[in-house]
C-alpha cells in the first residue's frame with residue numbers, strides 16, 4: 001500500500017491529480033490518498049504541518065498547493081505571493097523529510113526563467129538572468145522550491161522532484177475577473193459580452209505577448225508520469241543541481257490569437273480591443289519540453305478542444321466560482 005498526500009487537492013491541478021489517483025485506486029492499485037482542505041490545515045503554519053506529517057506519515061507527497069494568480073494578482077499582492085509560497089514549500093518539504101517521506105513531487109512555474117531568455121526555454125536557463133518584474137516574488141519562491149528539493153536530495157539522499165508547468169487552464173480554474181490567469185479571465189469576459197449583446201471586449205496589454213497553454217488533465221498526467229519514473233531514469237535525464245523538468249505542449253499563441261479563439265468558442269462576434277495601459281508581462285514564454293519528451297511523455301489535448309471543454313465546464317459550474 002502506498003500512502004500519498006496530495007496538498008492542494010481542491011485547486012485546479014491538485015484536483016486533476018486527485019481524480020487520476022482515485023481512478024487508479026478504483027482500478028485496483030494499492031493506494032491510500034490523504035488530503036486536507038486549507039481550512040483543515042494551513043500549510044503556512046509550521047507546527048500544524050509538522051503535526052500533520054508526523055501523524056499521517058505519507059510515503060509520497062505531491063505539493064500542488066500554492067498562492068496562485070495571474071499577472072494582476074502577482075503585481076498587486078507581491079508580499080503574499082513570496083511569503084505564502086516560501087512558507088508552504090519550506091513547511092511541506094522539510095516536514096515531509098522529517099517524517100521520513102522519500103519521494104516528493106512539487107510544482108513550480110515557467111516564470112522561474114529570466115524574462116529575456118532564449119526561446120524555447122531550456123531547464124538550464126534557470127538563474128542566468130533577470131526575472132520578469134510583475135511576478136519576481138512568486139518566481140523567487142518557486143526557484144527556492146527547486147533548490148530545497150535539490151538540497152535535501154544532495155545532503156540526505158531523498159528523491160524529491162520538481163515539474164515546471166507552463167500556463168495551465170481547464171476545469172476547476174479560477175474565473176475571477178481580476179485575479180485569474182488570462183484564459184479563464186477571457187472565457188468569462190467573452191461569455192458575458194456575448195450574453196449581454198456587447199459589441200466590444202477589452203483585453204489587457206498589447207495582445208502581442210505569446211504564451212503556451214497546457215490543459216490541466218495533461219498536467220496531471222505529466223505530474224504522475226514524472227513521479228512514477230524510476231530513480232535511475234529520472235537521475236539519468238536530470239542533474240543534481242538542475243533537477244527540474246519543464247512541462248508544456250511545445251507551441252504558443254499570441255494573446256490576441258487566444259482572444260479570437262475564445263471569442264469563437266463563446267459566440268462573441270464583436271470587436272476585440274487592446275488596453276496597453278495594462279501590463280504585458282514577459283514577451284514570450286515557451287517551454288523547451290525535449291527533456292520530458294525524451295523520457296516518454298508528450299501532451300495530447302489541443303488548445304481549441306481544451307478551450308471548448310473548459311467553456312462547457314464554465315457553463316455548468318457558474319455557481320461554484322471562487323470569489
Ligand SMILES: NC(=O)C1=CN([C@@H]2O[C@H](COP(=O)(O)OP(=O)(O)OC[C@H]3O[C@@H](n4cnc5c(N)ncnc54)[C@H](OP(=O)(O)O)[C@@H]3O)[C@@H](O)[C@H]2O)C=CC1
Nearest residue numbers: 008010011012013038042043044065066068107109167168
Ligand atoms: N494555474 C496555472 O496556470 C499554473 C499553476 N502552476 C502551479 O501549479 C500548482 C497548482 O496551481 P493551481 O491548481 O492552478 O492553483 P489553485 O489556486 O487552483 O490551487 C491551489 C490550492 O492550494 C491551496 N492553498 C493555497 N494556500 C494554502 C495554504 N496556505 N494552506 C493550504 N492550502 C493552500 C488552495 O486552497 P484555497 O483555494 O482554499 O486557498 C488551492 O486548493 C501551484 O504550485 C502553481 O504555482 C504553475 C504554472 C501555471
Ligand SMILES: C[C@H]1O[C@H](OP(=O)(O)OP(=O)(O)OC[C@H]2O[C@@H](n3cnc4c(=O)[nH]c(N)nc43)[C@H](O)[C@@H]2O)[C@@H](O)[C@@H](O)C1=O
Nearest residue numbers: 070071074109111135181182185203204205209279280281
Ligand atoms: C502562469 C503564470 O501566470 C502569470 O504570468 P502571465 O503568463 O503573464 O499571466 P496571465 O495569464 O495573467 O497573463 C498573460 C498575458 O495575458 C494578458 N491578458 C489579457 N487580458 C487579460 C486578462 O483579462 N486577465 C489576465 N490575467 N491577463 C490578461 C496579460 O496582460 C499578459 O500579457 C504569473 O504572474 C505567474 O503566476 C505564472 O507563473
